[in-house]
Amino acid sequence: MNRTYFKATVREITQSMGKFVSIVLIILLGSLLYVGIRGVGPDLNQSANHYFQQQQLSDVKVSSTMGLTNSDLTSIKHNKNVKQTAASHMVTLQKSRNQVVSVYSYQKQAKLDKLKLVSGKLPTKTNQIVLDAKAKENGYHIGDTYQLPKNTNLKRRTFKIVGFVNSPQFVSSTDRGTTNLGSGTVDYFACVPNGAFSQKEYAAIAVQFKNSNHYAAGTDAYNDQVDRQKASLKATLSKRPRDRQKQLQASAQAKLDKQSDKLKQQEKQLAKVPSGYQTTQTKAAKQELTAGKKKIAASEVQIKQIAKPTYMYNDRSTNPGYQDYFDESHSIAAIAIIFPGFFLFIAILITFSTISRMVEKNRREIGLMRALGYTKREIAMKYIVYTLLAGILGAGLGGVLGMLTLPQFVFSLLSNNNLTEFVGVIPWSYLAQTMVAGLIATLGSALIVLTINLREVPTNLMRERAPKAGKRILLERIKPLWSHLSFNQKVSYRNLFRYKGRMIMTIVGIAGCTGLILTGFGIQDSVNDLVPTQYEDVQHFQALVTVEKATQQVHADNIAAQKPVMVKSITARPTHGTANDTVTLMVPKTTTNFAKYVTLKSVATSKRLHLTNKGVILSEKLATDMHAKAGSSVNLQIGGKKVTAKVTGVTTNYAGHWLYTTQAYYKKLTGNSVQTTTRLVKTTHTKKAQREKLSRQLLKEKGVLNVSFPRYAASSLSTGGLGSVVLIMIVMSGALALVVLYNLTNINISERMRELATIKVLGFYDREVTAYVARENVIFTIAGIVVGWGIGLFLHQFIMVKAQTGSILFPMTIHYPGFIWSAVITGCFSLFIGILTHFKLKHIDMLDALSAGE
Incomplete structure (x- = not known):
């Protein structure tokens, strides 16, 4: 391009600066949103992955209904896929009526689930304690004396607060899990040195697998890897439940044998006493001996009935807030698939139209340049430079601004988790995509119009295109309407359709x-x-109350009605596939008036569904995950027993996986009777103060174990x-x-x-x-x-x-x-x-x- 023509290009930009800036802005906005929003999901995942690797979050927590021993720890360590382990003690206590705390053991040398110090220091002595940063809400400060209720699992009750911490096990800033104490939720956690515990068994063993850090947390690749390693770990520990059962039985039998030996000695001594010399004391001793024998016989039956403990393998998805964080990240990523793409499409469409019109407007100039001897390449270079500059500026600036601003802005607004450090990744693919899109919109449109125009001879280009012939529009054919329009209105409507x-x-x-x-x-x-x-539309109860006995009714001022049900957490698995869903099973004592508490409405027909003794009703999202519909089957695991249930309907539902059935069908599936120890409670008032009052009243009632407001x-x-x-x-x-x-x-x-x-x-x-x-x-x-x-x-x-x-x-x-x-x-x-x-x-x-x- 010669100097004169380059000046003409610069003049084109400066004289139509508004148009040039608007083109750059349209591409910039489209690129900014496309790169920025599409980058949010990966950046949120990277920030979480960085935090978990930094704090060495364990992949799986192994626990048991009977506690874990050093034999369990040794077996886990011997698994070829295990990189490192950390055994810990834990006890959950009701510190006061309004506070439930989970106390964990802390080991300075532990390399898994490292605490992140918020303020103060970590405990080094058995009389020191660190509290969850969330406990600050309860008015605790460093240096305060902290007292726990008496418990056999702890050697002491009084501690000195030396710091506040966050734990990678609790991603949520509010949720600390559930319990059967108090209101049913843990308020915060605390950590004391391992030496402060008197527990013999471990509450849990944290496990980190080899190579798990090679996969980003929350991704399908990571989940698949952990599932494979978890299956291997289960195989390693497959004999431990039986061994542990035998150990518990042997330990109990040993204690019973000692008692039996004492009774035998007493019997021998009593046998030496001649019948004529037996006193009241001797007769009482014989009665005591008889009672002792009966007790031992009963204990022997109980020892034989000691069940095999259930071993649980909880991966990260069970950690409070972990799955919610990644679910939210995935939701944002799903939105990013279509919304920014459509946004960018509109930007490209408008830019394409703008550039093509600009080139079309300069037809006479192009024809004149051709007549003066300029080559097609030289003529095209002006528009190539113009559009390249607009495309690169818009897409480049927009992409970089989107990458640097939007993901961090979204991360800063996430106030419901404990992640504080933003770690971004450079989205090279999205930057490249937006650059290509920007150049298609600018350079591509210019080249298309130039190609068409440069094919024409210069004389044709230097002539104005003949204006379009006027045509009658539809409104003109509607004479009564057209005759009432003013001249200006008629001109406007003609221009619209022209x-x-x-x-x-x-x-x-x-x-x-x-x-x-x-x-x-x-x-x-x-x-x-x-x-x-x-x-409001699906579940109409306000509270769930758990009681000891199925026959118990609860009483409080705020209760309008209640329905006895069994609520149980079970696992569902699709007929084809390995993905499991944790499901809440609800079985009412009777189906009478159940619709007043839960509306079951068919997704397919919008008609009311009714519980029958022929199968189960699934919630909509669960049915989608299980690839199930009315008439098909679903695989369930209820209390360790695998069963296959027939689906009689799919009900509309928005939050949570739910499964509903009758007592008769539940017994048919499991062989067990239903224990309706939960009450669906409808209240007359729902304000916070009234809920708290209701909770206090119910928890004072004998036999009430838990109160929650879902x-x-x-x-x-x-x-x-x-x-x-x-x-x-x-x-x-x-x-x-x-x-x-x-x-x-x-x-x-x-x-x-x-x-x-x-x-x-x-x-x-x-x-x-x-x-x-x-x-x-x-x-x-x-x-x-x-x-x-x-x-x-x-x-x-x-x-x-x-x-x-x-x-x-x-x-x-x-x-x-x-x-x-x-x-x-x-x-x-x-x-x-x-x-x-x-x-x-x-x-x-x-x-x-x-x-x-x-």
Whole structure:
């Protein structure tokens, strides 16, 4: 390119700086959102993976219903896949009526599940304790004396607080697990040196497998690797339940043998006493001896009945908050698949139209350059440089800004977890994709139009294209309506349909932006409606109360009604596949009035479902995971027993995996009777103070073990990240709408400069000229909003299906304010652009505009 032509290129940019900047901005916004949102999921995963590796979070926790011994520890260490282990003690205590604490043993040399110090120091003496950072809410400070209730598992009760910590075992900043003490939830944890425990058995053994760190936490590759190693570990410990049972029986038998030996000695001594010399004391001793023999006989029966302990292998997904974090990350990643892509598509479409129109507008210049002897390559270079610069600037700046800002912004809004250090990754693939997309929109469009135009001879290029022939539009054929329109209105409607390409492009641009804004509001509505919909439309009870005896009723001022049920945690597995789901099984004592507590409604027909003795009813997301439907079967594991149940229906459900059946069918499956020790409780009031009062009243009642309020526990569902992404999407979509409207209006005016100058010469006032253009924009905006609502409904449906993870099924709802706000935002931007247009039209140079084509 020669120097003169290069200057012409620079002049093209400087003289149309508004157009150039708008092209760069459109590509920048599209690239920023595409790279930024698509990078959120990987960055959240990388931040978590970095934290878990730093704190050496264990892969699996092995525990047993009878505790674990050194023999278990040795067996685990001998497994070829195990890298390292850490055995620990634990006891959960009710410190006060309102505080339940889990106390763990701490070993300075332990390399797994390392505590992260928040303040103070870690304990070094048996009289020192560190508390969960969450315990600060209860008013504890470093240096305070901390007292626990008396417990045989601890050597002491009083400790000195020396620090506050976080544990990688608790990703959630609020959830510390459940218990059968107090209100049913653990409030916080504490750690004391191992020497402060008097426990003989271990509560758990943490296990880290070899090569597990080679896989990123939360990924399918990591989960598959741990599943394989866990299966190997189970095989290693397969004989331990039987060995442990024998050990417990032998230990109990040894103690009983000692008692038996004592009784035999007493019997021998009593036998030496002549019958004539037996006293009252001798007779009492004989009676005591007889009672002792009966007791030993009963104990021998009990020893034989000592069951094999159940060994449990809990992976990271059982850690409070762990799965929620990755489920949220996966939901954001699912949203990122379609939303930013559509956003970028709109940006590319508008840019493509802008560039192609710009080149088309310069046809005469291209023809003149050809006539002067410039080669096609030299002519094309001006537009290649222009579009390359716009594409690289927009895509490059947008991609880098998106990578550096949006993921960290979303991470900073996640207040429901203990991860504090953001660790990002460079999304090379997304940066490359957005760069290619930006260049297709700019350089690609220029090359296509140039290729078409450069094929024509210079004389044809230097002539203006013949204007489109006027045609009658549909409205003209409706004579009563057409005759009542003013001249200006008739001109506007004719222009609308005369330039169909411009009309379609404008409507598509506005519709895309409106659709994106509506989608953002819709996602927010679906997230916010999750808990209310579950506990208003599906489950109508407010509290779950666990009691000792199935016959017990609970009493309190706030209770309106109650229903005895059995609630049990079981495992479901699909007929084909290995993925397990943890499911809550609910079996009512009777099916009478069960609909007042739980609404069972068919997903397929929306009709009421009824519990029968012929099978089970599954919740919708569980049925999807299990590939089950009415008439098929599902594999269940109930209390260690594997059974196959027939599915009689699939019910609408939004949070959690649920399975419902009758007492008769449960007994048919398991052979066991149903123990309805849970009460579904409906309350008259649901405010926090009233719930706390009800909980206190019930826990004072003899036989009440636990009180929980599922709806209010579920309100802490991890949705902060989704909310922040929605906020970003709405703001970015609004910004794109503003730039798109400005760009399209600017193009519209520049292409019609002679037309607008002509009507000014004919005597139209400035306001009339503005109305001449604005009338078309108003129609485009209204049409774009209506079409955009349709796009938004489709995008919302698609995204929320993709965002479903774990046991969550989002309700497909968009409330009317979303439609109103999406229209208002688009309308306000259109009005703002209309005001800018008015001032631009006031300053049209009529002579230059009219002579431009000569």
